[in-house]
Amino acid sequence: MSLRPCLPPRLSLVCSFCLFGLAACAEDEEPETFDPDAVIAEAVDYEANYVRLDLDGVPTAHDSGGMVVARMWANEAGAEVFRTLDPDDPTQMVEMPRGAVFVKENYDLDGNPLDFMQVLAKFEDGYYPDGNDWFSALIQRDGTPLQGRIGKGPEITFCVDCHSSMGKNTDFIIGLPADQLAP
Numbered sequence: 454m455s456l457r458p459c460l461p462p463r464l465s466l467v468c469s470f471c472l473f474g475l476a477a478c479a480e481d482e483e484p485e486t487f488d489p490d491a492v493i494a495e496a497v498d499y500e501a502n503y504v505r506l507d508l509d510g511v512p513t514a515h516d517s518g519g520m521v522v523a524r525m526w527a528n529e530a531g532a533e534v535f536r537t538l539d540p541d542d543p544t545q546m547v548e549m550p551r552g553a554v555f556v557k558e559n560y561d562l563d564g565n566p567l568d569f570m571q572v573l574a575k576f577e578d579g580y581y582p583d584g585n586d587w588f589s590a591l592i593q594r595d596g597t598p599l600q601g602r603i604g605k606g607p608e609i610t611f612c613v614d615c616h617s618s619m620g621k622n623t624d625f626i627i628g629l630p631a632d633q634l635a636p
């Protein structure tokens with residue numbers, strides 16, 4: 454499914470020739486702006502929309518609220534680059550494509566799903582220059598934001614602070630060792 458609206462002015466000419474509707478012509482173009490609501494709506498249905506990144510659960514550094522193990526998902530754009538990350542290579546420099554979306558869902562010690570997930574989505578140039586244009590969210594599994602932790606404001610600065618220090622050269626995304634990657 455594409456999140457992309459057919460908005461850029463330079464597309465309007467193309468669209469007027471496009472008989473199959475806006476979605477078809479927006480496919481290859483970057484949108485002017487990304488829509489947080491659309492990202493969240495897609496993210497909550499991660500199993501249908503995204504691919505799994507981890508092989509069998511990751512012991513998580515997100516250690517509040519009883520989180521012990523995480524599963525990680527991404528859309529194709531994000532997953533393709535994620536699989537090239539090498540956590541053992543401090544010299545690796547990577548930029549994620551705009552439109553990449555990552556979702557982390559969490560489990561407790563006994564493997565029960567917890568009702569919160571983290572989302573990172575790489576938005577348009579200029580969305581949040583201090584945060585590499587990442588949209589961040591802490592949500593329940595139905596998409597309800599928790600503690601106002603959504604968007605690019607002060608409530609999500611702690612996400613960005615940790616991700617920017619741990620994923621400094623990889624556009625704030627923290628990779629997995631090859632033996633923990635889903636095939």
Ligand code: HEC
Pocket residue numbers: 511512513514515523525555556557571572573589590591602609611612613615616619620625626627628
């Ligand atoms: C203490 C540091 C820290 C904080 C704070 C933090 N993260 Fe993470 N995050 C990590 C680490 C480390 C990983 C790699 C997997 C793991 O350990 O869970 C990760 C993984 C993720 C992933 C999967 C993609 C990736 O980079 O591997 C998403 C999405 C994510 N975090 C979102 C968030 C959001 C949204 C917040 C704030 C609500 C947040 N994180 C806060 C350290 C942090």
